Amino acid sequence: MEALTLYQLNRRIAELVTNSSTQNVWVTAELSDVAVRGGHCYMELLQKDPDTGATVAKARAAIWANVFSRLRSDFYIATGQDFATGLKVMVRASVSMHPVYGMSLVINAVNPEYTMGDLLRRRKEMLARLKAEGILDMNRSLCWNEPPLRIAIVSAEGAAGYGDFMNQLNGNQLGLRFTTRLFPAIMQGERTAQSV
Structure with a gap:
């Protein structure tokens, strides 16, 4: 053979x-x-x-x-x-x-x-689900006496959205200084829920 x-x-x-x-x-x-x-x-x-x-x-x-x-x-x-x-x-x-x-x-x-x-x-589906659950506008109804200056962030470390958020936070018009802590997570795919 x-x-x-x-x-x-x-x-x-x-x-x-x-x-x-x-x-x-x-x-x-x-x-x-x-x-x-x-x-x-x-x-x-x-x-x-x-x-x-x-x-x-x-x-x-x-x-x-x-x-x-x-x-x-x-x-x-x-x-x-x-x-x-x-x-x-x-x-x-x-x-x-x-x-x-x-x-x-x-x-x-x-x-x-x-x-x-x-x-x-996916965005439309998520917004519709949040609205149906009654949580879409919850943050708008909150009254803040003082802005929260300590912020926990759940994001992928190299994500563009994380970088954009930090730039907005650090360059805010009021000159507020925020203390942040990143909790690294996978933000897309099958392991997202477990990671977050």
Whole structure:
């Protein structure tokens, strides 16, 4: 019985999966395990069952450094978000099969309008839920004799929203000095509730 080497098998797989039907195709997915290393962005793309939340498809993906800096900047300008776990995205990707590292998707474009639509939908759902629970306007009904000068913040340390909040706090028009304490948390994805 003659056997293939693993390298030979992986080369055959690469020949089968890397063709015109798997190159530069638009794919919708949820981001997971996003990590930036050496200027490259690595992640997993997930598809979940909308009823159960169970993962039904998963693929490793990467955005190489020569593309990532531009995509990241354009995406942030359009959405106000960085690439992060839990975001729903539409990406243009090509299948890549490496004999050592296996199959992955190489992303070369992102459609920020798709993510914006999902973010707006989630915001509307959250506001409707808060209103239905009667807590949307609770803070407006509170009367403060003195402003709270000690503030606990639950946020991801590198989050743009956290930085914006601190800038607003430190540059307030009244010149108030606040004492803050950050409680680091994951703000998007499956581990959000446990982290917060």
